[in-house]
Amino acid sequence: MIDFSLFPSPCYIMEEEALRKNLSLIKSVADRTGTEIILAFKSFALWRSFPIFREYIQASTASSPYEARLALEQFGSKAHTYSPAYTIEDFPEIMHCSSHITFNSLTQYQRFYPLAKAHGGISCGIRINPEYSEVETSLYNPCAPGSRFGITADQLPDILPEGIEGFHCHCHCESSSYELEHTLKHIEQKFSRWFSQIKWLNLGGGHLMTRKDYDIEHLVHLLQGLQARYPHLHIILEPGSAFTWQTGVLASKVVDIVENKGIQTAILNVSFTCHMPDCLEMPYQPAVRGAQMGSDGPHVYRLGGNSCLSGDFIGFWSFDHKLQPGELIIFEDMIHYTTVKTNMFNGIQHPAMAMWTRDGRAEIFRQFSYEDYKNRMD
Template sequence: MTDYSKIPSPCYVLEKKKLIQNLELIDCVQKRAEIRIILALKGFAMFSAFPIVKKYLQGTTASSLFEARLAREEFGGELHLYCPVYQENEFQELIQEATHISFNSLRQWEQFKEKILLNQVSSGLRINPEYSPVKQEIYNPSSPLSRLGIRAEKLGDKLPEGIEGLHCHNLCESNSQALARTLEQIEALFGHHLRQIKWLNLGGGHLITSKSYDIDHLIQVITSFKTRYPHLDIYMEPGSAVAWETGVLRATVLDLIETSGPIIAMLDVSFTAHMPDCLEMPYKPCIRGAREPKEAEPKYRMGGLTCLAGDFMGMGDYYFETPLQVGDTILFEDMIHYTMVKTSMFNGIKHPAIGIVGSDGSFKLVREFDYEDYKGRLS
């Protein structure tokens, strides 16, 4: 058992065993469905864990020059690119060692196609399937005025010469039913193009590693689709599913503020800077050992350490069996995907350290951040 109170605070702590469990499941899916699953770096880019991830996944997808560079330096294998818009001044560097690239518009394909054909990167177009199960607008790429993906009516009957693939990303923490519906939509709107291409990338948002995901249904959906399009290489590029529930953000209670309502635990972490999805989505993260308070029970509210008035968990309070004290350890669950990649140093607060708990429970500190990291981003 790992003693989290001995780990530096604050700290993102990846639990290696859980990452391996996820990867084994994902690997099993890619083998059974005969598809390729690659890692979306935008969701998980903790490169000290890449030696483990590489054993299971054949490549990555990058959505910027820096992600592409990280992929080349630390991952290798297939490198897929999709950026909502490409920039002339970095394009040549971006496509180095890329195997696949998807364009968000026909104009951008026209702009860059010569460079692409010279460099022999297999090219695709991102399509908009005009369906998404995602309710939060901020995470819905298929809304009527979305800037992401080409709509069917814009594509016409024939794909431009040189286009070998289609890319579709419309899911977020979704299930296999949403995937089935997506494939129906792709066939209905883009079916005539599927004969002309070599690969179809089904994007991310497949929450394969969640306990409630129906893997057998996914395999059945893909297998049935493949019988109709056996010539297609099918890709999925999840981020969340790879690092889903693989570790915690370890924090400490620094102060307790009494109000007429809940007691507010002031922590050494911030929601806006270290757990931004809690405010963006928004959602209430689980805390290890805590639960929903009942009517008459003492309630604790979690507060961040920046000056932002909204830097607290407003989605609901917590109950702890033992009353909280200054110095107590708080473990926010499932804080490995979309956290380290999204953090900021707003307010000049310290960035959490990054560490790994090995399969034997021992802790290894991978990285700590200091004043120079803060200053280095400013001028």
């Protein structure tokens, strides 16, 4: 049990034991299927925890020069890199830090492959778009009509251009193995005629295999079947959320209680728009420890952030007591897609980042100050 008194407020707190449990499950899937499962930095990049990750996996995926450099310098291996568009200014850094580079379009490939070939030691691929996805939130659907991601089967020549050694496909978001099964049918139907010309197939992220209701045995069966059908292909998965799903919290405190038209809002020392942006973008109502979602209960509050954005609030929660200033409010499952997406809008204090170790210690990774805010504006 985390001792919250040992941490500053507000604070993201990762639990080492929960992280290792996820990593062990992911490694078991990789070992049983012969696939490579790597960490997507777009979901999580808290590099002080990378020594733990390296006990279970060997690589990561990047989508920018900064992420690729983090992979090389902090994760200790070159990145599998994909970007919607590389620039001539950034590409030398990308090549230096990458083992694999995936291009989003044939024009990007034609422009940059000669540089990658001259550099040497880089396996190049192209992103494909099977024109199928079951992601319902349009903001997160990479295969929506008119998507800017990847090329469709009708755009590929019968013989792949020189140097294309792999296909990369991303169609999922917190998805099940059954959605992967449906997706694979579309990928194979549209793109398998080129599989003999490539060496690897990257199935992207969104495979939420650490969720409690995820059918691991079905996933293993799918991947083993895919490998049996195409034994020459190296299969890669790059989930983000699965690694850090349910591995930690955002601990905050009540600052004030205000009431307007019968609605009581507990204002916190954190912000949804700054520190939990997916709650507003996705949108979804996060779980709060010790509270029930909804307006049925003895003490109902809307939770509000401490920024000046009018919409910096979300949901209604019922508590079994009246909230008081200074009281601890814990948001569950706030490690993935949080620290990588936070901002300092309004000069709001950024939560500290920390870990509760498996031997019961509070390890503070980073606390932020005015200097961090000022230097971003410099």
